[in-house]
Amino acid sequence: MRGHGVDVVPFRGVRVGAGGVLAFDEGPALYGYEWGGGRRGIIGAVRLTGAVVPHEDVAAEAVEERVAFLRAGRAQLEPVLLGYRGGDGRAAGVLDRTAREEPALLDAWDPDGVRHRLWAITGRAGQRAVRADLGVRQALIADGHHRWATYRELREVDAAAGEFGLALLVDTGRHPFAMGPIHRVLPGLPLRDALAAVAGLFRVRRLPGGCAEALEALDGRAAGPEVEGNAFVVTDGRAFHLLDAPVAELTWHTVRHDRPARWRDLDATLLRDTLLGNLWKMPAHYARQVGHARDAEEAVRRAGGGTAVLMRPVGEDVVRELAQAGVALPWKSTSFEPKPLRGLVFRML
Template sequence: MKSDGPAANDGLRLTPFRGLRYVPERVGSLAAVTSPPYDVVVRPDGLHHLESADPHNIVRLILPQAATPEDRHRKAADTLARWLAEGVLAPDPEPALYVYEQRHGDVLQRGVIGALALTEPAEGVVLPHEDVMADIVADRAALMRTTDANLEPLLFTYVGDGDATGTTAVIEETVQRPPLLATTTEDGFSHRLWSLTEPAALARVDADLAGRQALIADGHHRWATYLRLRAEHRRPGPWSYGLVLLVDTARYPLRVRAIHRLLHHLPTAKALDALGDSFRVRHLNSPLPRALGELARAAAEGNAYLLAGDGAFHLVDRPDPELLASTVRTDRPEAWRTLDATVLHSTLLDHLWRIPDGPEQIAYIHDAQAAVTQAERHGGTAVLMHPVREEVVRALAREGVTMPRKSTSFGPKPATGLVLRSLTLE
């Protein structure tokens, strides 16, 4: 780790660190101790599944369970300390960047994991595109503060030169060597990790990233957490950096998926009744994949949503233009005003359904089937969304316009648990 703090406006600076990794001989399998990012785990079902997969599953650090927030954070810190003392986790011998590969069928993603010098979003180096909630940032900050660790990498993208030069060349040279680790998780993705310590290779990465900017693909709340903790530690040091995975989307394009809403206390019949004549509603007698296909066709023409929870699917589209004009703020670009997420929150949630955007009322679920199952099980409503195109996200981010939170899900997301960053090692 460099001892000096990050300089402003000098592009992306990815710094080597001593990765903290599971010792394979001390766990059942590397796949069994990994997890999706904390906000993708469907609780409680997914949480219990991961906890039972292995007693050392990383979910015990990123989503510790206890009666109070303070107890949860302290439990995570105590668990991390115990695993280190027991040799379940151990630091690598020298600082490194880590080349990371994910593969599933025809999906191949490669990038570099490192400690990114933290810059203010306004400086144009890191581009957020979604709003965040203060309570989530406060919780993540308390967890990082108590554990003195970055437990999972954020997913950032940048647009490289599209050919095997610079960082991409270093990556593709590195993957010819035997990896530090290789595992396949239950979702079918294979994961491989290499350490990058050679000074010449590190210098090539450093030179290539200088002057580039990154889009936050996944991890807005954790990015806001990094910035908060950096502000608490004004002297240059470990808190001046945060753990990220950087992917060149010119070489390895990400997939963009929607994040669905689960309205806990709104039955589907009441949700539909509240729409009145403001939207067109069509009832679909079809399985979920076909219903999602109908949603995609409708979304190509305008705002569209798929409601579920009563055992059927209801396609909601063609909103009343006058209603949109009176409920959607006009001081934003048209691309923002016409987003499905914008209309959902401004027109449906705020105006027609009058549901506040809080965890007691709304859950954000990445998997469509999981959202439908939860809605049917508990008598709520699942609002299934169609994904936003990446070029729209990047264009709005460059204008400094943030989308409603949880508007997009970029992937594949890095598996949590393959490499951690302990700030006490730096």
């Protein structure tokens, strides 16, 4: 199956056992996992040279830090979240049958009221069926680009780390993810300076109300101003301004032209290359301090006298189209929800 699709293999997992002590499972297993209202996937060790497609850039510094962490800890603690489509149903059948017939290794509720269940898939026939189904599929990285890049980089500098990375595979045809935005936090950029830099280059309108009303206006749900072209909300928590309709000359001179139109039209592209990199004059050493938040209210709170930039989500079809064309989105462009719980199963290197 190598080279044709996703090669997922069983591994001997490490989990919390009796008395809260970490312990190895008895033998190699794939793991069925359910969370977030019945969404299910399979946890396994995925070959790093298989058909796994990233869709976002990564920061080299973050990868280097994670490589050092893995070399010291010798364990993969959190799976990369992968989404695939078009399975023939064998993997899903094994997963459903295991959930129906086998006792759960874990059945718990997290503090947010989300139920999490975990099963071991230990039968060889079931494991073979899962591998055969996924072995001709392509998987998209939904969450964990830095983890995947770290696995691949670690393989280059530490041969003992092996050829596999811990991953959770979800059939998004059966269990689609919700696509959420990732907002930006710029604590060192006063709102007045952010607005002054875009004057005459974007249409700028003050919005009534607070964060909820601003998000409704941004994604077109409000009965207020219509949104045209690239759009953002900038705020210091007190005043909310809608930026949209950038002048064509601005994007022509600040966004690279060797990428598809879909990529050039992304809000995240304009934010990185035009706003952060050009109009707001953020040097490289400051750009590393840009914060990210999936919750808009959190982004506004963290701005702390600076500026929060509220974003719109990117559609999954756009993500897949660009990924299959080999084009990476800017870092932190997408958020696939809901996220799995961390730390359920570890994989030792």
